[in-house]
Amino acid sequence: MPDVRGREQILNVHIKKVPAASDVRLYDIARGTPGFSGADLANVVNEAALLAARCHKNQVSMYDLEKAKDKILMGAERHTMVMTEEDKLLTAYHEAGHCIVGQMSPDHDAVYKVSIMPRGRALGITMFLPERDQYSASKRKLESQIASLFGGRIAELMIYGGDRVTTGASNDIERATELARNMVTRWGFSDKLGPLVYGEEGGQAFMGHPGIQGSSVSSNVAHLIDDEIRDVIDRNYQRAETILQENISILHKMADALMKWETIDRSQIDDLMAGKDPKAPEQEVVLPVLELEPSEPNNEIPNKAENTVSKSIKKKTAKQV
DSSP states (O other): OOOHHHHHHHHHHHHTTSOBOTTOOHHHHHHTOTTOOHHHHHHHHHHHHHHHHHTTOSSBOHHHHHHHHHHHHHOOBOTTOOOOHHHHHHHHHHHHHHHHHHHHSTTOOEEEEEEOSOBTTBSOEEEEEOSSOOSOOOHHHHHHHHHHHHHHHHHHHHHHOGGGOOGGGHHHHHHHHHHHHHHHHTSOOOTTTOSOOOSOOOOOOBTTBOOOOSOSSOHHHHHHHHHHHHHHHHHHHHHHHHHHHHTHHHHHHHHHHHHHHSEEEHHHHHHHHTTOOOOOOOOOOOOOOOOOOOSSOOTTOSOHHHHHHHHHHHHHHHHHO
């Protein structure tokens, strides 16, 4: 995958195919897209051009590129999905729990955005993005990730009680358990087990050679592995719980902000974590479209001005798509 410089150069190639506004900063887009391939970056530009065309604009702005990046990172927004205010509030507390624990944990990636707008199969999302390209992870970073994964469930438990905790944390629990298991059995982060690989590493049968079947550890070692995984989970669950208990006021304020705006960005999150009131999200200023007098009536194009303003974007986008 390309690094940040490579991503910026790839974006520079694709942005030349669409009319770009003067506020476009390709380095910012490149820095916020770690792990993106060349095809992903081309898709960002294409999606931005389509968004601009739908808004009848004659240039692609930074706002369009950010919206396109969010769509690819987090999935398309499901505006048609109807949620009750009660469900939205529970989701807001869940996502706020992830965010606060992540922000308070050492070596954790910075929070990019938090949203309770349904995307794909998720009712809400907390998106973390690294500050730079990363090629390995420390034990402290991995444990911070485990703690933040439990932040949503703990927030639900603290606000609504054990009887109202939902199944929304099922994927969080699965990911946290997988991280803890890999730390113990593959990455050598257990003092008791040492720097060895444990578990079922055998492959499938191939060209007449039977693969290694079953587990490669004894029952005593298997019990020790389970105990070590449990210790990692319990330790970081307790850490997440302590963080949220100490920052319960921020949890309430962040949930209120999510209910008000549905999506909050990094600057608003920084304000909330500092105990300040978050600023309203910035809205793009769109210049009014000039009305053109049609030379002759045309039933197929009810608004000729709308078609004329965005046709340059649509033509160039069609070539890429």
